[in-house]
Amino acid sequence: MKRACFLIFVLILSAAAFGQVNVAPLDIKERTLDNGMTVVSVRDTSNPVVTIQVWYRVGGKDDPQGKSGFAHMFEHMMFKSTKNMPSEKMDRLTEDVGGWNNASTRDDLTNYYEVVPSNYLETLLWAESERMVNLSVDAKNFKSERDVVKEEYRQGVLANPYGQLFQYLDSLTYKVHPYKRGVIGNLEELSAATLEDAFAFYRAYYRPDNASLIVVGDFDQAKLDGWVDKYFGRIKKPSEPIKRVEVVEPDKTEVTRYTKKRPNVPLPALGMTYLAPPSSSPDVPALEIAEAILSNGESSRLYQEIVFKKQLAQAVNLFTDIRTDKGLLAFFAVAAGGKKLEDIEAAILAEVKKLKETPPSQKELEKAKNSLITGILRSRENANGKAVAIGEAIIYKGKASAVNEDVAKLNAVTPDDVSRVLSKYFRENGRTVIYYVNGTPDDNDKSTAKKGGRQ
Template identity: 45%
Template structure:
């Protein structure tokens, strides 16, 4: 990731619509929110396979800005065996020189005219994001087509960007005392699916990469029939097809099919307990992980609501109980990582207070207390009362983020892109919002009972590496 995007934009399709649940006596009714605009993109496909989504801003013509985003159907799961981090490496390499552009030209094309650019790699996709004044739309279309078809994949670029990615690994994983914990969850949880390889990759895999490996990866995935171009904001819709055809039409799709992951993660049969160690762990931590549905599943919005109830903000159940009330943890959270092929649900907590010097880390009693506390709060939500005010508050938080995002060209393009990549159709973003609008407390409890209380889980203890 070149620059860190807001977490709300990386979480997937924005969620929309707020129903008014019955308020209990003494509860203030939830605030009325305006209806959020539906995406409703215009869609077409070029002869070379490039898909195009157009989202003109018909509510505010003349706003003056346009988002140009190119989403590729390649992510961390597509890294070749023994070459983890390739998709992420290519995110960086795509900012190097092309046939007609020098290194870092996208900064000049965007920032020098008052816009900006960014990029990120996820498990299922790599996306390149630009926002510029509308007068510069065609220039950005030309530039994106130029780097799709004219990137110079050479030894110098590989050497420089490999060093950048390895430095990023050090900052995000090695230099953060809890980086190894969050980096290690995927390998601990996934049994066979390539989601088990963290997107950022491994330093030794990147060291082993050859120029031929990198060029093969580029040919396989960076092609028009593996990409979705999204244009949103203030532009003339009737002119866009000709502009896109002019710049992207000449690009040829290879005659070979795009490689696709066909591995299916098997159902987990038994509980599993694992220990992860690191050289510097200020306080031990616990993570609990369960299987979840893919992002396109009808229950995906319910799980996003569950994540908000359990782990979003100081008033969420895990933070309020483990951090604020019982003082067992210095931090706690819950995530619903719902991806294109499958999902992982996880709860985590970091113990309060430092590790005890000289004590055996595996025997630290705080590990048991954290594990019990996480399980207890999840059980309470699954079996106890869930006040309408609490569910409405969590839903409002999600909707406030969605409302803010859909007021911008960039936010609408991101919502469409995530839905397209994770669910196969940008319309899924609106369908999931409709689903969120109907979620009731009994559905939340049912899912928690069926998925978290009755299904096998992986328990991960994160501790200081002991001396030998």
Template identity: 35%
Template structure:
């Protein structure tokens, strides 16, 4: 992504991203009342009308991310995102964003393991302008050597700033490589430095030609627009772009994680120790039983979704041995899922004591289960967040685009809270035993030390 934007969205999970993710997936039957069509070239178009203000968000999502990169070419998906702003036959490098800004709008882009998205927020009467610009670079991007070389340095600097200079990011990168044994989620979204340095112009051209095609894209428009008018514009600008055959993409799965390992990173920049436990869990896309994913969402809320959750209440409030504690369920990608637990000890509390307290709470859940009251309150919290999902003018475009990009249907998005509401306490306890009770795990530990080292 271009600087200065938020950190890459993907398989690096933090507590704040977890909370954002809950809202992200929050959708309620008919809350969006989205309308959709598919162009003749295979491009999906979705419109959410919201007439509260005369603005619109226009997003194009490509069903391609870092997990689709050729072996040895890590970072090319993110690098191409940068290059998408470097011009076409009719738009000079940098002119795309300059044009949007001159018209009072904002634009940006981001890359994840699963998708790449480009968006603009503008006045409603500027929608056709941004659609013309975006469709142009879908079909006519110029990837020139004189733009490629300096942009590589920008990407390398971004890696330095966001990963190499951040102890937490270094640890998460190492832990992901330990956790995923067979899946490309093990490779960081931004790429390994030595592979970024070796990327060539033709790598970007090949990736663009393979995946940047309308039959691999979703257009989502949210705001002060009419669906029929958007469909007409989409036909005019995107409908004229021919589709291309997409590469075969294997359905990569993880083997069972049967062993436990600990990844420790020590750095003298660390001021607050922390520990996370990662467990394999089914994602919604890969789950044999979709109900498992909904039950895991509820379990994540019960254990560590907020300040009233089990982990926070016990470790932070009641025992006072931690300054933060919680859990997350990451099951919204095209690949395998993960259930995680984390704790950061209070001052003068040894990390092993905090870890023991965390594990004691997990053992209690495995032994006694969660209660009906906990499940009911967790479901209510999730559904309450769904009730405000449409309040944001740009939120629906983000929520729907992300979901459709990884394999959900529009109906899945609209009925998601209803499915959450059908989760039972027995289902939550069953997935807790199966996921949290499994033998394999990866524990990642961040500690202060004058001499930085990584051990595994």
């Protein structure tokens, strides 16, 4: 690991001195089974391990109406029993041989992944195919996992002083798109979910034509192809069309303000959002660089101006939350003791305005690029990281080969591109502002909404 980090460091220093970084592309093999499932593989024999991942095109935005948090809850269900496996068998198949497994749910996807010694590849391919079609959705498993997710909500949202604010970033920014519900849901809507909902959800989305199988690591290609055909090729493609979200979030044309109160907020916080373009937009790389310039580390513009010089906040960040539909460009700041959220908001807007009006210097641009490209390279040092990058390319860019294009697209961004995308997406009359303070919540989720400029 130290040698790999050193080589990345040398590569970035060389790029800064002599030009742009050229990254060797991943040697991707891709095919589509007759049932519609895409299969992507990359051989990496640097270590005798292999990662097996299945990415489903279903996430929080696909939750049944009035039952938010369902996709996340169902992710938990997938670790329970199947027709031919007892509950928690995936743990035994991975951890007992020195590997590991996990899963995650986002707004647009749910993915499952295992890392095991390469001689266990066939076993895990069988196990993933087994839970794709033979999951036991019973009342006992359903209730236990719903309770687990409720507890996650209590700990991650209610107990966390700023957990509810991050929920509000979605629920108050989006007006019609189901992104407004978030991924984890809430206690009331989780309680409304039924066993029948689980059966319907499983049949609707856990199917081969809604999935991508990704295998990266030390394997024989011919054997892999044979095992994939044996275990996944036999799964039938359902005749019903896959349900897709067709709602389009309208562009924002005004400033909308909210004040939210919670009794466990130690210091006032600010959330301020704009709508981001879909992940397919060519503007995404420039927005990622803008985020790095404004918010990446203690040398960033926001930290230097608002935390270090003016001492208005103890933390301030910008997040580019890119999704398949319109995502979020979200500022988050926690006030320093005795400081006003109005002053923090004004200071953030002033920094954005500076970057809109005056493009970054070439040195500042290259620094941001180097930081982002270093992150990309480090994330792909092992088989699992390579597979995750491929999965994200499939979901967010529509093709596995896009994983080999992201560095070049970052390198192509110019100083004028940064100012252009800021002017395009950070519009004065296109933002949602949330003041999050200590206090007793009012009725109706304890908030009031106001339209217009600064208060």
